Amino acid sequence: MEESFEKLKNIVFRREKEPIRIVVLGSPGVGKTALIIRCLTNQFFNHYVPGKEEAYKYTVNVGANKAQLDIMDSKGKNTALISHADAVILVYSVIDKDSFENIKTLIKNVRDLNLNSIPIIVVGNKNDLPKKRQVSKTDAGLLSASYNVKVFESSAAVPVHDVRNIFAEVCRLVFEEKKERRESDPTDPLRRMTLNDIARKNSLSLDSTDFIKLVL
Numbered sequence: 001m002e003e004s005f006e007k008l009k010n011i012v013f014r015r016e017k018e019p020i021r022i023v024v025l026g027s028p029g030v031g032k033t034a035l036i037i038r039c040l041t042n043q044f045f046n047h048y049v050p051g052k053e054e055a056y057k058y059t060v061n062v063g064a065n066k067a068q069l070d071i072m073d074s075k076g077k078n079t080a081l082i083s084h085a086d087a088v089i090l091v092y093s094v095i096d097k098d099s100f101e102n103i104k105t106l107i108k109n110v111r112d113l114n115l116n117s118i119p120i121i122v123v124g125n126k127n128d129l130p131k132k133r134q135v136s137k138t139d140a141g142l143l144s145a146s147y148n149v150k151v152f153e154s155s156a157a158v159p160v161h162d163v164r165n166i167f168a169e170v171c172r173l174v175f176e177e178k179k180e181r182r183e184s185d186p187t188d189p190l191r192r193m194t195l196n197d198i199a200r201k202n203s204l205s206l207d208s209t210d211f212i213k214l215v216l
């Protein structure tokens with residue numbers, strides 16, 4: 001069991017019926033799908049299926065407790081999803097400078113669309129390819145400071161720990177940010193809706209929905 005999930009359980013699992021809705025966005029090919037699959041299955045998904053958009057339900061069990069993460073691997077055109085997300089993970093590739101530049105536009109879009117001050121976590125993926133690196137850690141640090149976002153580096157191609165810790169950190173930030181809002185409006189029906197429900201409600205078509213259960 002990973003320590004970060006262990007720390008989460010007291011704050012997350014009491015509210016198990018409310019999914020934590022996480023939308024993952026970024027330029028094509030940066031590794032959004034690979035990062036999600038790495039987190040959920042501990043496998044490296046080394047096939048490129050461009051632009052596939054899917055919803056994942058990820059149930060984390062720790063002993064008798066459960067938390068449901070509702071993760072949407074998104075192209076970013078579905079503004080309804082962004083406006084109802086509890087957190088957004090923006091992915092760039094450290095070997096693709098343009099994808100890093102695009103993060104600034106994405107941050108602005110998310111802040112315009114989602115009126116709650118939801119956590120935005122930026123992930124610089126593919127850091128297993130140092131010879132091809134185009135975005136330095138200094139660039140990432142400057143972005144973090146000027147846009148007030150957390151930036152992590154990761155790789156979907158190497159073992160799992162940093163990727164799962166990123167998702168754990170996202171949950172922690174969601175509960176810090178959302179605690180007051182949740183407690184102040186317990187009747188809000190949106191609280192129990194998944195991103196897939198929201199997509200359906202907005203007549204958005206998704207390729208499929210995967211239900212993946214992970215037992216830690």
Ligand SMILES: Nc1nc2c(ncn2[C@@H]2O[C@H](COP(=O)(O)OP(=O)(O)OP(=O)(O)O)[C@@H](O)[C@H]2O)c(=O)[nH]1
Nearest residue numbers: 028029030031032033034046050051126155156157
């Ligand atoms: N070396 C390396 N390759 C990676 C990494 N992450 C993803 N890839 C590869 O990069 C390619 C694109 O990865 P995807 O996860 O499909 O990218 P994506 O962001 O989902 O792309 P779109 O769905 O088209 O927007 C695939 O061939 C992956 O195997 C990584 O951390 N390191």
Ligand SMILES: [Mg+2]
Nearest residue numbers: 032033051052
């Ligand atoms: Mg993809």
